[in-house]
Each structure stands twice: as structure tokens, then as C-alpha cells.
Amino acid sequence: AQTVTQSQPEMSxxxxxxxxxxxxxxxxxxxxxxxxxxxPPSRQMILVIRQEAYKQQNATENRFSVNFQKAAKSFSxxxxxxxxxxxAMYFCAYRGRSYNQGGKLIFGQGTELSVxx
Amino acid sequence: AAGVIxxxxxxxxxxxxxxxxxxxxxxxxxxxxxxxxGPGQDPQFLISFYEKMQSDKGSIPDRFSAQQFSDYHSELxxxxxxxxxxxxxxxASSLGGLxxxxxxxxxxxxxxx
Numbered sequence: 001a002q003t004v005t006q007s008q009p010e011m012s013x014x015x016x017x018x019x020x021x022x023x024x025x026x027x028x029x030x031x032x033x034x035x036x037x038x039x040p041p042s043r044q045m046i047l048v049i050r051q052e053a054y055k056q057q058n059a060t061e062n063r064f065s066v067n068f069q070k071a072a073k074s075f076s077x078x079x080x081x082x083x084x085x086x087x088a089m090y091f092c093a094y095r096g097r098s099y100n101q102g103g104k105l106i107f108g109q110g111t112e113l114s115v116x117x
Numbered sequence: 118a119a120g121v122i123x124x125x126x127x128x129x130x131x132x133x134x135x136x137x138x139x140x141x142x143x144x145x146x147x148x149x150x151x152x153x154x155g156p157g158q159d160p161q162f163l164i165s166f167y168e169k170m171q172s173d174k175g176s177i178p179d180r181f182s183a184q185q186f187s188d189y190h191s192e193l194x195x196x197x198x199x200x201x202x203x204x205x206x207x208x209a210s211s212l213g214g215l216x217x218x219x220x221x222x223x224x225x226x227x228x229x230x
Binding site for chain 2: 091095
């Protein structure tokens with residue numbers, strides 16, 4: 001079975017600084033998706049960034065980028081120029097691409113990010 | 118752009134009562150997923166439907182049932198509610214059973230008292 005692990009329950013960053021959130025996963029599949037979701041106090045699940053496993057290039061979305069290490073099964077999120085609005089719970093998630101996995105998301109435990117002004 | 122609509126947004130029920138949660142996917146999306154997020158926990162997959170057929174099943178209690186209707190909306194029925202069922206219930210939809218991205222609704226917060 002696939003698992004996702006986030007070993008940092010809480011992280012803190014100074015406004016305008018850079019922070020990296022860690023995520024490791026376990027799977028026997030070779031093709032899958034990895035995601036980072038943001039959940040602010042409103043509890044809405046917001047997609048931050050997506051990585052397709054067959055792509056070697058790390059995904060980037062504005063201030064958000066990932067470091068995808070497929071062999072190490074590591075998928076970290078880097079937030080540059082942190083803003084107060086980045087404060088939220090961040091979930092790493094895995095999604096298989098084979099039909100027997102059904103397309104469901106498997107989430108990590110989450111990392112609560114606080115941003116200090 | 119149209120998003121995933123969940124209703125109601127908030128629901129308060131007593132123990133042993135029944136609750137029905139509704140999910141209206143993004144137009145043309147044919148796949149619906151249900152997740153349960155307890156307080157301080159990550160979302161847990163409950164069940165999914167593709168083209169009105171159940172496609173996958175997770176840790177869904179036998180007291181819960183769900184279906185997807187001809188217009189692709191889905192309902193999660195929860196009976197004999199327990200205090201531990203208090204949680205945020207998310208619905209997500211995607212295009213195709215293995216669509217690249219699933220879009221989440223705003224969730225239904227169920228409180229069982």
C-alpha cells in the first residue's frame with residue numbers, strides 16, 4: 001500500500017524568507033502524481049503544485065517549487081519570499097495512475113506553517 | 118468558473134440520527150470522491166464513483182452509503198450517527214477516472230451531539 005509521511009508537524013518562517021517542507025512517500029508504482037495542498041483556516045483544500053512522476057523537471061508555480069527525488073521517494077516544497085497569507089496547514093498527497101488504485105488521494109499528516117511578520 | 122458545490126455547509130445532528138450530504142461536481146466531471154477529515158487529522162478517502170458506478174472504497178463505515186446519480190451529483194448517507202462521525206466531509210470531482218487533478222468542494226462540517 002502507498003504511504004505518505006510528513007515528519008514536520010509544525011514549521012515557522014519569517015516573512016520574506018524561504019522555507020522548505022518535507023515529504024516522503026512509499027510506492028511500488030512507477031507512474032503517479034504528487035501534490036501539495038494548502039488548507040488555510042477556512043479549511044478549503046487548495047492545490048498549490050503538482051508533479052508528474054515521469055517528468056524529471058521539478059514543478060514550479062510562482063513562489064512555490066518542489067524538489068522531486070524519485071529514487072529517494074522524496075517530494076519537498078519550497079516557498080520563497082514567504083507571505084503572511086502562506087500561513088496554513090500543508091498536505092503532501094500521492095495519487096496513483098493505475099486503474100486499480102482508483103485515482104484517490106493519499107495524504108500525509110500535514111505540516112502547520114506559521115509566518116512571522 | 119464553476120466549482121464543486123457541497124450542501125449543506127454545516128450540519129448538526131444528534132447521536133443515532135441520519136444525515137445526507139450532497140455533492141455537485143464541476144460540469145462535465147464524471148468522477149466524484151468523498152473524504153473525511155477529523156479534527157487535527159489528514160483527509161481520509163471514503164469512496165469514489167466513476168460514471169455512476171462505485172470505483173473504489175476506502176475506510177467507509179458500513180453505516181455509511183453513497184451513490185452517484187444520473188446527473189453525476191453524489192450523496193453520502195450516514196445513519197446511526199456517532200460522536201466520532203463529527204468531521205469535515207469533502208467531496209472532490211475530476212474528469213475521467215484518472216483525471217490529472219481533483220477539485221475540492223468547500224466541505225460539509227458535520228457535528229454530532
